[in-house]
Amino acid sequence: MRLLSSAVSAASAVALLAACNAANAEDEAIASAETAQPMPETLAAPTAAAVQTPQIIGLQGELTQGGFVRGTVPMNTVSARLGDTPLEIDENGNFFAAFDRDEGAQVFLHTVMADGGQVSTPVTVSPRSWQIERVNVAKRGGGTSEAWWKKREPEWNAIQGARAKETGANGWTQDFVWPVTGRISGRFGRQRIYRGEPGSYHSGIDIAPGNGVPFVAPADGVVVLARNGFSLEGNLIIIDHGAGLNSAFLHASRIVVEEGQSVKQGQHIGDVGASGRATGPHLHWSLKWHDARLDPLLFTGPMP
Numbered sequence: 001m002r003l004l005s006s007a008v009s010a011a012s013a014v015a016l017l018a019a020c021n022a023a024n025a026e027d028e029a030i031a032s033a034e035t036a037q038p039m040p041e042t043l044a045a046p047t048a049a050a051v052q053t054p055q056i057i058g059l060q061g062e063l064t065q066g067g068f069v070r071g072t073v074p075m076n077t078v079s080a081r082l083g084d085t086p087l088e089i090d091e092n093g094n095f096f097a098a099f100d101r102d103e104g105a106q107v108f109l110h111t112v113m114a115d116g117g118q119v120s121t122p123v124t125v126s127p128r129s130w131q132i133e134r135v136n137v138a139k140r141g142g143g144t145s146e147a148w149w150k151k152r153e154p155e156w157n158a159i160q161g162a163r164a165k166e167t168g169a170n171g172w173t174q175d176f177v178w179p180v181t182g183r184i185s186g187r188f189g190r191q192r193i194y195r196g197e198p199g200s201y202h203s204g205i206d207i208a209p210g211n212g213v214p215f216v217a218p219a220d221g222v223v224v225l226a227r228n229g230f231s232l233e234g235n236l237i238i239i240d241h242g243a244g245l246n247s248a249f250l251h252a253s254r255i256v257v258e259e260g261q262s263v264k265q266g267q268h269i270g271d272v273g274a275s276g277r278a279t280g281p282h283l284h285w286s287l288k289w290h291d292a293r294l295d296p297l298l299f300t301g302p303m304p
């Protein structure tokens, strides 16, 4: 599926790229500043200052492109961010962060302590080898006309507005389940290159269990969008899982939840269909953390 028109995706890809470059430049500046000072673990005899330097506890998750990390910040942490993205920290110091499909090899977790001290923890993000298909046809330029954008713009705004909503949901703490099982007809990250010109990559996972098969919420959350008739997405559900993490479910034949409704993991939210731009009935499930696009497969593990 294409969530964005080629024009819009090109524009947002440029914006994302610019944001990434800015973040990397800052990370490098911080990293080189830090190398001027000895790191606590490299000292033979820790100084009092080094002993007091708290560290992030228990980084766990899928430290790879399209993956995520959970951890706990030291007690006296007042704020934290991954690169430029601020992290939500719960009452126990737990946080969630994630890595875009095109994330660089290293990102920094920055924490600011109550005493003003700052700690930058490097996180190594392993690269993936995405499914790339080179085709000898020209890239289609469709979906860029003014008339098309006039219809598309309110849809686009509704999606952006929904994804920006913060509901305080805590699904981000859970192990995700598959919304439905069936043949996987499209993997996350797959990309076509049209005579050297990259198309936008596949932003979710496609599951094709058959038309009308019920699908469920993969984790707890709040429905921030549930509307029929989007030109590309068709009948669309977006669920906020909290901490900046949200799921979108496209092409439904039927939606059985309403905006504002809280849903539990495993709760029926809609039925698989082929509404919007779809060549056949399937569920397209995409996951985003802020601007980062994530691989749902890394959240669920292999299909049972």
Ligand SMILES: [Zn+2]
Binding pocket: 001, 186, 202, 204, 205, 206, 284, 285
């Ligand atoms: Zn898809």
